[in-house]
Amino acid sequence: MLSIKNLKANINGKEILKGINLEVKAGEVHAIMGPNGSGKSTLASVLAGREIFEVTDGHVEYMGEDLLELSVEERASKGIFLGFQYPVEIPGVSMVNFMKAAVNAQRKHRGEEPINASEFLKLMREKKDIVELDSKLTGRSVNEGFSGGEKKRNEIFQMAMLEPKLSILDETDSGLDIDALRIVANGVTKLKNKDNATVVITHYQRLLDYIVPDFVHVLYKGKIIKSGTKELALELEEKGYDWLIKDL
Amino acid sequence: MSTTTEIEKKYIDFYIDHKAILDQQSSDIVNKHRTQAIENFKFLGLPTSNDERYKYTNLSKVFDQNFDMRVGEQIVDLNVESIFKCDVIRLDAYLALLAKGQYVTKERVVSHDESIIVCSLKEAAKKYSQLFEKYYNQLAPQREDGVIELNTALAFDGVFIYVPKGKVVDKPIQIVNLQVDGKENNAIQLRHLIVLEDRAEAKLIFCDDSLTSNEHLSSAVAEVFVGENAHLEMSKMQNEHNESRNISNTIVRQSAHSVVTSNTVSLLGGVIRNNLHIEMDGEYCEANAYGIALIDKAQKVDTFTYIHHAHPNCNSNQLYKNIIDDEAVGVFSGTVLVDKNAQKTNAFQANNNIILTDKAKMNTKPQLVIYADDVKCSHGATVGQLDENAMFYMRARGIEEKDAKMLLMYAFADDVIRKMSITSLRENTEDLVRRRLSGELSLCRNCSSRILMNSTL
Numbered sequence: 001m002l003s004i005k006n007l008k009a010n011i012n013g014k015e016i017l018k019g020i021n022l023e024v025k026a027g028e029v030h031a032i033m034g035p036n037g038s039g040k041s042t043l044a045s046v047l048a049g050r051e052i053f054e055v056t057d058g059h060v061e062y063m064g065e066d067l068l069e070l071s072v073e074e075r076a077s078k079g080i081f082l083g084f085q086y087p088v089e090i091p092g093v094s095m096v097n098f099m100k101a102a103v104n105a106q107r108k109h110r111g112e113e114p115i116n117a118s119e120f121l122k123l124m125r126e127k128k129d130i131v132e133l134d135s136k137l138t139g140r141s142v143n144e145g146f147s148g149g150e151k152k153r154n155e156i157f158q159m160a161m162l163e164p165k166l167s168i169l170d171e172t173d174s175g176l177d178i179d180a181l182r183i184v185a186n187g188v189t190k191l192k193n194k195d196n197a198t199v200v201i202t203h204y205q206r207l208l209d210y211i212v213p214d215f216v217h218v219l220y221k222g223k224i225i226k227s228g229t230k231e232l233a234l235e236l237e238e239k240g241y242d243w244l245i246k247d248l
Numbered sequence: 249m250s251t252t253t254e255i256e257k258k259y260i261d262f263y264i265d266h267k268a269i270l271d272q273q274s275s276d277i278v279n280k281h282r283t284q285a286i287e288n289f290k291f292l293g294l295p296t297s298n299d300e301r302y303k304y305t306n307l308s309k310v311f312d313q314n315f316d317m318r319v320g321e322q323i324v325d326l327n328v329e330s331i332f333k334c335d336v337i338r339l340d341a342y343l344a345l346l347a348k349g350q351y352v353t354k355e356r357v358v359s360h361d362e363s364i365i366v367c368s369l370k371e372a373a374k375k376y377s378q379l380f381e382k383y384y385n386q387l388a389p390q391r392e393d394g395v396i397e398l399n400t401a402l403a404f405d406g407v408f409i410y411v412p413k414g415k416v417v418d419k420p421i422q423i424v425n426l427q428v429d430g431k432e433n434n435a436i437q438l439r440h441l442i443v444l445e446d447r448a449e450a451k452l453i454f455c456d457d458s459l460t461s462n463e464h465l466s467s468a469v470a471e472v473f474v475g476e477n478a479h480l481e482m483s484k485m486q487n488e489h490n491e492s493r494n495i496s497n498t499i500v501r502q503s504a505h506s507v508v509t510s511n512t513v514s515l516l517g518g519v520i521r522n523n524l525h526i527e528m529d530g531e532y533c534e535a536n537a538y539g540i541a542l543i544d545k546a547q548k549v550d551t552f553t554y555i556h557h558a559h560p561n562c563n564s565n566q567l568y569k570n571i572i573d574d575e576a577v578g579v580f581s582g583t584v585l586v587d588k589n590a591q592k593t594n595a596f597q598a599n600n601n602i603i604l605t606d607k608a609k610m611n612t613k614p615q616l617v618i619y620a621d622d623v624k625c626s627h628g629a630t631v632g633q634l635d636e637n638a639m640f641y642m643r644a645r646g647i648e649e650k651d652a653k654m655l656l657m658y659a660f661a662d663d664v665i666r667k668m669s670i671t672s673l674r675e676n677t678e679d680l681v682r683r684r685l686s687g688e689l690s691l692c693r694n695c696s697s698r699i700l701m702n703s704t705l
């Protein structure tokens with residue numbers, strides 16, 4: 001589904017990604033871990049198409065296409081979903097209008113008619129239940145005045161609404177209390193099937209108890225320095241990153 | 249002013265040539281102010297950018313076009329009433345129509361109460377002379393503005409609204425000023441007088457609209473008196489075309505415990521200059537002034553506000569926003585003056601602007617002048633682009649860039665629009681703004697068809 005080869009990216013002339021290689025197949029769950037500032041969010045942003053990052057080298061193939069040629073919105077419409085580490089507040093744009101615009105944009109991309117009002121409301125209701133998102137939140141402006149945890153839940157709600165093929169969840173577990181963590185993680189698990197793939201970026205093993213990864217990667221200074229199975233996450237939890245870094 | 253410029257001389261000559269006709273067609277009360285006004289005009293002149301109040305818009309230049317000045321009785325050759333059916337609105341409102349500087353509505357406007365008067369200024373000066381004389385030109389001269397003085401010198405017609413003590417107008421009153429002249433580039437002066445006595449309530453909607461695409465100048469002065477405990481909401485919809493020059497002066501004096509709200513929506517117009525003066529003449533006054541301008545190409549919208557807190561315990565709120573595209577220019581200068589004795593004043597002023605291109609420009613000058621010590625005042629101005637993070641967030645959900653932009657701009661504008669209390673007007677404005685933002689012409693559906701009609705007339 002996703003094949004990243006030797007991906008390098010800069011911001012303001014400073015190299016952040018220094019040659020990333022990663023293969024993600026349909027049905028898989030990958031976890032990316034790594035110390036602060038190692039480039040995890042940058043990788044997610046580059047995959048989503050954020051223009052402030054300049055790709056200087058490498059290649060990314062997504063579902064047989066050159067991903068780097070696509071605009072942000074094309075990538076989204078083709079099934080890439082980025083769960084933001086810091087979801088953005090958009091005062092004045094209601095959750096309903098935002099979601100409707102997103103759903104319809106993606107439908108348009110697939111050559112489908114805009115969703116009708118009652119169908120849309122039904123969809124909203126259904127998906128809200130998956131992450132137990134409070135109805136009063138969808139009545140507000142996008143993320144405005146949401147608590148940290150509510151924002152994260154809202155990300156998964158949006159993911160549920162859009163049914164992406166490749167979800168990249170950037171620290172969706174941070175800031176969640178234990179119950180919320182379980183709800184969010186179960187939401188992700190419910191949305192998982194053999195045709196889609198999930199990349200979770202996290203600092204904590206506890207998320208991986210719920211969303212069991214097939215592979216765990218360690219990103220350090222813009223490179224994947226270690227890949228393994230779920231046991232690697234346990235090992236990191238216990239020993240931290242030092243032993244890996246020392247090995248370099 | 250030391251010397252009279254060519255252009256000022258042109259207007260003075262025009263006045264001399266037309267004074268006899270004006271005097272003959274107007275009442276003594278209006279006439280008796282002309283001489284002093286033209287003297288004042290000679291002294292003050294047309295404001296140039298040397299005048300701090302007009303720093304960013306040289307009005308002298310705006311007046312310096314080959315306009316065919318129209319004063320006195322004009323033949324309104326189109327049957328405007330029959331072709332005009334403003335769909336600004338399926339508004340349930342009373343309608344008063346102005347064209348070529350005249351009040352043209354024939355029938356009674358406000359039907360539910362005989363004592364509420366909505367009529368021609370010209371007529372009111374004669375018919376209700378005592379009442380009229382008490383208010384007419386009582387606020388205008390204090391502004392010391394050449395444009396206002398010229399208006400007083402050439403005053404002929406406009407709307408007169410009088411709501412007696414305790415009366416509530418049951419529906420909004422919509423005053424539509426229509427450009428109808430298909431041929432020459434004309435210039436008109438409008439003069440309005442609005443009086444709400446104690447505890448009276450009214451909502452007014454002023455629409456500037458156009459049936460032509462000719463260059464056009466209209467200069468309107470409204471004197472507005474708001475009695476104790478009275479409530480007045482004025483909405484101004486500026487939607488002419490980009491060859492028009494629209495200058496308005498709204499001068500308000502409000503008494504204790506009254507509430508005055510002004511909403512201004514500026515969409516189409518070449519040069520728009522709005523002056524809003526509010527004098528708080530008693531305790532516990534509330535003044536709200538809101539404005540949104542969406543401008544592009546070579547448009548210019550210049551907003552000037554002046555709110556004078558002369559008594560304690562008054563509140564004022566101002567929120568003005570501009571979205572500026574292409575090479576358009578926005579200006580906001582707002583002054584809040586708080587006198588020494590005006591303790592417990594709350595005064596808030598904000599001016600927020602979005603600039604969409606490198607060439608678009610915004611000049612903003614918010615100003616608080618405070619002499620009292622026990623007050624809560626704040627002001628702030630921002631000029632920025634659309635929020636990059638929000639844009640990316642929306643696009644990352646598949647929303648196309650242009651739609652994401654539109655959602656953001658709409659949200660920005662709606663912050664102001666939702667202050668409008670007249671539901672149908674608000675909804676219509678939202679629709680106009682949405683269509684304007686999506687690149688459609690923001691004329692109402694009827695207006696665009698009327699333009700086509702007119703071109704074949």
Ligand SMILES: Nc1ncnc2c1ncn2[C@@H]1O[C@H](COP(=O)(O)OP(=O)(O)OP(=O)(O)O)[C@@H](O)[C@H]1O
Nearest residue numbers: 011012016034035036037038039040041042043085
């Ligand atoms: N807009 C930017 N301008 C300059 N530097 C940036 C920018 N965005 C990220 N960086 C830098 O890139 C590096 C990687 O940041 P990134 O956010 O990808 O790290 P991360 O692995 O997600 O960290 P965390 O675990 O703290 O979320 C950091 O050194 C950061 O300062």
Ligand SMILES: [Mg+2]
Nearest residue numbers: 040041042085
């Ligand atoms: Mg990060």
